Structures are given as structure tokens and as C-alpha cells.
Amino acid sequence: MKLLDILVYPDPRLKQKSKTVEIVTDELRKLANNMLHTMYHCKGIGLAAPQVDQHVRLLVVDTVWHRSAEDDERNPLSDLEKQYQQPLVLFNPVIKKKDGKETFGEGCLSVPGYYEDVTRAKYVEVEYLDKDGNPQVIRTDGILAVCLQHEIDHLDGFVFVERLSVIKSERLKAKIKKYGYPKRKEPLRGSDSDPEAL
Numbered sequence: 040m041k042l043l044d045i046l047v048y049p050d051p052r053l054k055q056k057s058k059t060v061e062i063v064t065d066e067l068r069k070l071a072n073n074m075l076h077t078m079y080h081c082k083g084i085g086l087a088a089p090q091v092d093q094h095v096r097l098l099v100v101d102t103v104w105h106r107s108a109e110d111d112e113r114n115p116l117s118d119l120e121k122q123y124q125q126p127l128v129l130f131n132p133v134i135k136k137k138d139g140k141e142t143f144g145e146g147c148l149s150v151p152g153y154y155e156d157v158t159r160a161k162y163v164e165v166e167y168l169d170k171d172g173n174p175q176v177i178r179t180d181g182i183l184a185v186c187l188q189h190e191i192d193h194l195d196g197f198v199f200v201e202r203l204s205v206i207k208s209e210r211l212k213a214k215i216k217k218y219g220y221p222k223r224k225e226p227l228r229g230s231d232s233d234p235e236a237l
Contacts, residue, residue: 040076043091047220048150048198049212057087057094057194060130063172067097071128071170074099083148085186087193090149098190101126102182117181119162127177129167132191135176136164143185145199152221153211157202159188 046053060067070093078086078099088097103116103125139161146154162180165187169175177187189199200208 041073042080043073043077045077045081045086045090045148046092048147048200048215050149052092052094053089053149053193053198054196055089055094056196057089057096060095060097060168063130063168063170067095067130068128068170070095071097071099075101075126075128078148079104081148081151084182085190086148087190089193089196096131096194098129098132098187098194099126100129100183100186100190102186117179119179120181120183123177123179123183128170129165129177129187130169130172132165132167132187132194134160134163134188134191135166136162138162139180141180141185143182145185145189147189147199149193149198150200150215150220153215155199155203155207155211157185157189157199159185159202163187165191 070088074086074088074091074097077091078084078101082105084102084105085098085100088095102120137160140158141161142156142158144154145157161184163177163184165177167175167177177183179187192199192202200211203211
């Protein structure tokens with residue numbers, strides 16, 4: 040598998056809206072596998088194709104790979120989250136239903152080293168195509184719901200910075216301009232991870 044370069048905010052390519060996948064091909068499955076490899080390498084729990092400069096409606100998610108026994112005790116997965124075998128590969132994901140509100144500390148592999156509270160729907164229903172091109176539906180809450188919303192935003196050209204209030208957004212942009220981004224470390228799958236690195 041190949042490690043892919045991740046675009047960092049405010050790269051204008053992150054603003055592009057992604058194209059619908061007409062047919063799930065072997066080439067797209069290979070891209071999904073390389074995205075998973077890259078996501079794990081960078082200690083993330085989600086990655087969208089636009090973040091690796093591929094503007095197709097594809098995202099990968101694994102919100103459980105990094106979890107420890109302490110995480111399970113302190114912040115257990117919901118019954119809905121437990122229903123889904125991860126990692127998940129989603130082509131053409133569409134949020135069909137949202138309910139409730141929840142604020143969660145989010146980060147992003149395209150905004151490395153910075154975290155802010157973002158309010159999103161607590162529960163979502165997402166329709167998508169799996170790696171075999173079959174239609175599927177995820178009905179979930181918790182970190183999985185947050186991660187899906189975050190990554191679908193990328194497919195539409197949004198970074199979490201743009202979901203913040205004007206004051207928070209400007210403050211974060213000023214920090215990025217002044218301090219830049221930290222150098223990426225080279226973590227391996229299974230190492231400690233920040234759960235908010237979406």
C-alpha cells in the first residue's frame with residue numbers, strides 16, 4: 040500500500056466539491072486502501088478523498104482502531120456504533136436524516152495540531168455504496184456520527200474551521216498563520232491516538 044500526501048488548510052484544492060462515483064472500480068478500491076493506510080499512519084480516524092487531492096465522493100472511517108480499555112470505560116461506544124464493523128469505506132455518502140445536537144472537540148488531518156469544539160447532529164442516517172458497489176445505510180450516533188459528518192463536509196469542499204463561529208474561526212486562522220503546522224510524526228497503526236483527529 041502507498042502513503043498519500045495530505046493537503047493542508049488553506050490549500051484551495053480542499054474547497055473543490057467532489058464528483059459522484061458512477062461505478063466502484065478496482066482503481067477506486069485501491070485508492071480507498073491507500074487512504075486507510077495513510078489515515079492509520081497519520082493517527083486519524085477518518086479521511087476523505089479530497090484531502091489526498093482526489094476529488095471523488097469517497098471517504099474512509101475507523102473510529103475504533105485506536106481505542107484502549109480506558110477509552111472503552113471512560114467513553115463507551117453506543118449500541119448503534121457497535122453494530123458496524125470498521126473500517127468503513129463509503130462511496131457517494133449522503134446524509135438522509137439528522138437529529139439532535141452535540142458538541143465535540145474536532146481536529147483534522149488537513150489542519151494538523153489544532154482542535155476546536157464543533158456542534159453537529161447527534162444522530163445521522165447515511166446512505167452510501169460499499170466497496171462492492173452495493174447500497175448500504177448507516178444509522179448511528181456518537182463519534183462515528185461526528186466523523187461521518189466531518190468527512191462528508193470534505194466532499195462538499197468544507198473544512199471544520201468553516202463550521203466555527205466567526206470569532207473562533209478567525210482566531211484559529213491567525214494561529215495557523217503565525218505558528219504554522221507541526222511536523223508530522225511517523226506513528227504506526229495501533230499506537231496511541233488523539234480520538235479527535237478526523
